[in-house]
Amino acid sequence: MRLPDLALVSLTALAPLPAMAGVTEAIREHILPAVEDFSVAAGDLAKTAADDCTAETLRPAYRQAFDAWMGLSHLSFGPLETDGRALAIEFWPDPRGMVARTVAGMTADADPVVDDPESFPEVSVAGRGLMALERLLYDHALSGYGAGDYNCRYAMAISADLSRMAGEILADWREHAELMRTAGAEGNARYMSESEASQVLYTALLTTIEFDADQRLGRPMGSFDRPRPTRAEAWRSDRPLRNITLSLKALRGLAVTLSDDPIPVTEAAFDRALATAGALDDPLLSGVETPQGRLKVEILQQQIRAVGDATRAEIGGGLGLSAGFNSRDGD
């Protein structure tokens, strides 16, 4: 009689708690690899720039770094939010045109801060990161600089700053991962219960699905009477559709690892949206200006919203999570 009891006890002790299994898997298979990839890509960008900061040389490394950034940009809590890192890495959306204004101000004044790596992190977030670098590399009025010119040194400073932030994010994520794994443990003020770690990942997942539909697609769509293709994300470097595809792939990775149960409906919804994005021959989303092109973008938008519905039902339902008692309520 005693033996089975003991066996039962030890089995229970060994079995991972339901909410934590997905978190551990998401950290190991989704988050840390993405954070490491970004730190490598940003490091390559900085090394390339240190050797030769001219636009033509730097563009491939910029594209690699932006691609890698799309693998983790949805992790909008903890390490990415410290000191506004996420916006310092990618200042978008930018309805005020702050990137253009800040970059113009820096170059007009030939602000010497670009030669001082210690002080450069104090530059406004709009004058740093991938969007400021995009201006220098792809805006024809700015990109024709030669080695040693101000813009070249500015591009070098942005690249080094990106590499620094990517390194800090990697170091912080290794610590933060431990906080998430020990959610609910005595003394863990960040995650007060086991379910809070999965809740944060679930919220990041849902928020970014909405961001892809409402911002990445919604901004260039504008209104039917007034489409705004130049409000698309990173259109100067041909990235609007590419970023949506990369974002959906990253979100799919998070969804699959986070859920403890199979999520066939959510996976099918992701695959449908990814197939539509893959078949959309409109990298800049400039088709929003024609009725047919707009319809295609609208279909993609609806399919991304369907991913959100599937996620709520399958993953939220499965983990017993819901989004925002207060954040979805007004007043």
Next chain:
Amino acid sequence: MIGRRNFIAALLAGSVVPRLSWADAGSPAILGAAREGDGGYALFGIAADGGDCFRIPLPARGHAAAAHPSAPEAVAFARSPGRFAVVLNCVTGEVLTRLVAPEGRHFYGHGTFIAGGDILCTSENDFGTGQGRIGLWSRSKGWRRVGEIPTHGVGPHEIKHLPGDVLVAANGGYRNHPDRPGVKLDVPEMRPNLAYVSPDGELLEKVELDKDLHLNSIRHIALGRDGLVAFGMQWQGDPALGMPLMGLHRRGEAAVLDRMPVYEAVAMRGYVGSIAFDAERRRVAISSPRGGRVQVFDDTGRHLRAIEREDVCGIAPATRGFFLSDGLGGLMRAGEELHPLAKHRGRAWDHHLVPVMV
């Protein structure tokens, strides 16, 4: 024990009805409404260490409460546009009365006591005209409605009172109608203001922000030192603009707006759900459940720090810091660091924590 002693003292003093105090309700520091694990709703009295002092079931989802300054009585408001509020005895849990908004009015979810606790003021909408009203209810006359005064604006939300019973109303600027719950009307034309109103309804001072801020709905208020009023706003335009969301005003002076780093302003998603000063009234905090953020400022609007916390919304004064509550059932004290006080499984704290003054 204290309750019993008070009870005996009251009897010895010869009162016909023994007068109860907040100590008889367990000396709560704050009140908060929550949804519970079974889907029901309740109002909780919460001690400074985060423990429950009392729990009184509510008929529907709550928004905020008004605590009587001396008697252990609380008025729990339904979410806007509700037509009912309940007055609760926090010692016995009994419903003392139900306040019903008069024909053509609905409550906006906040209230405050003036006249030494005898008059309850409730923020209301005259939804025929869209004009804001403050309903006046007399506790000593059996909670009868004894009048109403204008808020001098549209869509009032939180109201508070300064010494001398000067009322401060946050007139949010847009209209609502009970037939269309959750829909904001006339947003493009909105002109929010902060209005100082005498108890007889006279407009003493009205603060409007610059025209380019007219989409910033002034909704919540906290009171600082020497007549300082802090107000929290909700931006009805593009949240990515990172507009100011907190202002400070003192009568006769110009309003000062917050100075947040742009990345913190953007992280707030254009939304402030709650605002409070700390117990010393030196620092003021605003919360955004949408951004999962609390921002702390000094009393000149200088940004001090950000606190990240999922679905955080309730804020109340604590000694050298703030009590915070969230939709995940967490209750925390934020001083220099964040200290968890309690985590109730299945409990989701609603928008506001209300301090009990004793």
